[in-house]
Amino acid sequence: MKARLLAPSLLSLAMTACAGMNAAPATAPPPGGAQWSRAVAQHATLRLVTDSLRRVQREADSLAVAWGGYVGDAEAREKELRMSLRVPSDSLNRGLDRLSALGRPTHRTVRRDDVTEQVVDAGARLETLRAVRERLRAYLQQAASMADVVELERELGRVQGEIDLLEARQRALATEIALAEIDLHAERPRVLGPLGWLIVGVGTLIEKLFVIR
Secondary structure (H helix, E strand, O other): OHHHHHHHHHHHHHHHHHHHHHHOOOOOOOHHHOOOOOOEEEEEEEEEEOOOHHHHHHHHHHHHHHOOOEEEEEEEOOOEEEEEEEEEHHHHHHHHHHHHOOOEEEEEEEEEEEOHHHHHHHHHHHHHHHHHHHHHHHHHOOOOOHHHHHHHHHHHHHHHHHHHHHHHHHHHHHHHHHEEEEEEEEEOOOOOOHHHHHHHHHHHHHHHHHOOO
């Protein structure tokens, strides 16, 4: 009977704890005045013109694997190549330099996103959910009726589902932080025909009529 009376209070505790986590992210600084180490995810975009798309693809593959990264999506066409690479974050600039040397860069950007709060929040939520899970498991051992068992197992399954999602999010964040992403777009140079050169010449002439210098 005692176990039966305690079950609703534990379920209430579990739901209250989870509701509190959803209401306010746990991003407070660590105790003792310490500072969180900043977590940064890097994303780069590189566009270049090259005479050999095959060489660019081969070198990009080799570079990513040799440095401990990997190649994600890759799409090669007759006149262009698109690749998504992951390389160690501390090697991003060196990787961009190596890839830029394979042709004539026309666009190069690096975006850095601070994901520290997301990392801290996921960790805090996981800590709370795991504590709730352990208390639910312990209480399940004391369940006095089948109704208690069903209710506790349902709540335990819900909590475990949230834990699984947060653990997956943690793994994704760890990958984003450790491995920078490079979106590579390479294309062959355009070769103008007679009409193309004619249009370019006419355009230049018209420009000179309006702008001398």
